[in-house]
Amino acid sequence: MNRTKPIQEPTVNAEQLDERLSNRYRVLFTDSKVPMLLIDPSTGSIIDANDCACRYYGYDHRQLTALKISQINQYTAEEVDLEMRRAMAEKRNHFFFVHQLSDGSLRHVEVHSGKVEIDNRDYLFSIIHDITDRHTAEQQLKSLNQDFITLLENTSDFVFYKDKDRRFRFCSQRLAKLTGHNNWKEIIGKTERDIFPEELATNYLSEEPELFKKAEPILDRIEPFLNEKGEKGWVSTSKWPVLNSQGGIDGIFGISRDVTAKQNSEEQLRIAASVFQNVSEGIIVTDTNGIIIETNNAFCSLSGYSREEVINTNPRFLKSGYHDDNFFAQMWHSLKTEGAWKGETWNRRKDGQLFACRTTIKAVTGPDGTVSQYIGVMTDITALLRHHEEVEQMAYYDTLTRLPNRTLLSDRLAQALANGKRNQNTIAICFLDLDNFKPVNDQYGHRAGDLLLVEVANRITECIREHDTVARLGGDEFALVLTQLQSDSDLEQIVKRILSSITQPFKLPNQQQVAVSASIGICLHPDYPQDGDLLLRYADLAMYKAKEMGRNRYYIYREGQI
Incomplete structure (x- = not known):
């Protein structure tokens, strides 16, 4: 904004300007649907304003022309000067300010100002555009972009977007670090083959042609990957096609989550379940009230009862009459005080036959030390005891x-x-x-x-x-x-x-x-x-x-x- 030399002549009023301005200017200024102001740059006084400006700012013509622009513009002189220099550097002929209306509300405006000369005096002719909604949207978008970048830089998941040429447009910092990059922006424009070992890249790329063809998402697919230490792990990957307005696919958005710990845990559970069902020892699991909640195949074979027959029952159906009440009282005393009991028990099968077991019962406790279940492991020693009896009989x-x-x-x-x-x-x-x-x-x-x-x-x-x-x-x-x-x-x-x-x-x-x-x-x-x-x-x-x-x-x- 050019500042003019001090004007010695008296300030021109609106009526005088009316006479000097051409009819064409008057029509343009007065009838315009856009707020317009005429400002004396030497004093900052508002010399004239069109009806649209009066309606916009909420003043009548007399009130508005009695103000100085600094009473409307909420920027300080330093901020105004900074904005003007910024506009010059950016080679734009408009400025961004915040104006206050008569009701005290603030509006973001884009001001197009130009110098006009009237009777050898310089004035500023300013056209005001309200950009509050646009500014709000831009700020929201800027905030959203910043939030998205924050997400990319801090999420522990592998987030990525690839265009239809399979080149990365963005990705999370975790993915960048995994592939040896310091910043996720370094991956932009690269493909899987540029950042992953050949075997992994081939595996990842092999699933995408079908996705492009059918435009159907891939959900929770378990895939291998190598972690930052080069150790083999597993990720759960979901990929979605990103469609344009014509229904074509512009790219693929994907999220992969490290599920190595979960997979290992599930594998351990599978192994444990396999061991549970295939060991030769009979196993029963009871709740704290002694009710059976799980058992294995060996126990069913040992006792002659099916799993369905023993679930939700008390193990007393095995009682043979060989042990008295004092025996079981001592057993429970050991479980309550020591968390375990070990000994020999005589039990009765479903068909009435007796069988002897070397039995171990242990209490399972939670993090707080509270007992949650009891596990009993039974080894059939009937044949061993009979053999022992035979040997003892022969010896004694x-x-x-x-x-x-x-x-x-x-x-x-x-x-x-x-x-x-x-x-x-x-x-x-x-x-x-x-x-x-x-x-x-x-x-x-x-x-x-x-x-x-x-x-x-x-x-x-x-x-x-x-x-x-x-x-x-x-x-x-x-x-x-x-x-x-x-x-x-x-x-x-x-x-x-x-x-x-x-x-x-x-x-x-x-x-x-x-x-x-x-x-x-x-x-x-x-x-x-x-x-x-x-x-x-x-x-x-x-x-x-x-x-x-x-x-x-x-x-x-x-x-x-x-």
Whole structure:
């Protein structure tokens, strides 16, 4: 804006201007639908204004021409000067200001100003265009663009737009960094083959011809990628065609999200689920109330129940009756106090058969330490226990009579002596040998002899008390350990009962009957405080004394009498 030299002559008023302006100018100025002002540049006074300007600013002609432009323009003198210099630098003949209307509202205006000379004096002829809406839209667009750039620079996703030639128009900073670029703008104009390894680029580009052809989006496709460290990962990619007004495709907009952690987690879950269903151990998962919420195939095979039959039920359907209430109370006490329990359980299958399990139960806790589930793992050890029982039977029991053998007798005798010494109880060690057993074998055979020995074992067992022991030493020899004897009469009653029981006739398989008797030698403890083997030897000597005295009797060992 050119500033004129101070004018010495009196300021021209509107009427004088009316006379001097041409009719053409008056029509243009007065009847224009655009606000127009005539301004004295030396004073900033508004000399004239058309009707449109009066209506726009909200003043009548007299009020408006009584103002100076600085009373309307909200820019300071420095800001006005800056805007004018900016316009000169940008080679534009219009300026941008903010004008205030009579109601106090502010409007953004574009002012086209030009110098006019009237009576050798310079004035500014200004045409005002309201650009408030445009300015607002531009600011919103600028803000939107800035927000979009902020999004591109800060999002963790791989955002991109490619034109129909497959060249990037923009992308997120994460994608730029991934491909070795410092700024996302460096990728503009490049293709996948320019920024990705050949294998990945080929994979990404291979899916797009169909997208251009059908104009249908690709949604949540899982694809490989290499992260910033060069490690293989996975992204979930969605691509949409961007259509123009004619329905053609101008480009492709896409978003890829790093789902490596999710994929790995899902893979771990798939592996865990596979292991869960394929391990040989039966597994059940219950809620905190003990209700089954999940189980595996092995448990169904082990228990005989289907998954549908056990879900939402309590595991007590496995109860076999083998364990008492105290057993389960201790189990729950361990789970509540230690978060785990381990032990052997006997359970009942759906078909009623019993099976033994090595069972481990653990509490599953959340981040706050609260128990959310219980997991029980059951290993079938039925065959193992049966084998163990068989081995134990062979090692400690007589195979014919199922009575303890000499090895187990030695152990029981040692325990009995220790308890007797501690409690000062009398213990009787008895050695029993059948009378006239050999003729039975000779006449009726070993099969008949074996059956007779089994029956003898049963009769002796029926005659003794629960805490006593009877063992078979071999052939027709048996040993007894009678504990907690309160008097001589206790011993006498038991021994006479045994002798009487054995003398009762035995019926053989051929319906023939045979009769045998027994001779019993006895050694008492603590009368003789020696070890078990020596006491049993004394009892053996006493047994031979009983035979010498006529058999079918008992004899108590007395030192010096044998």
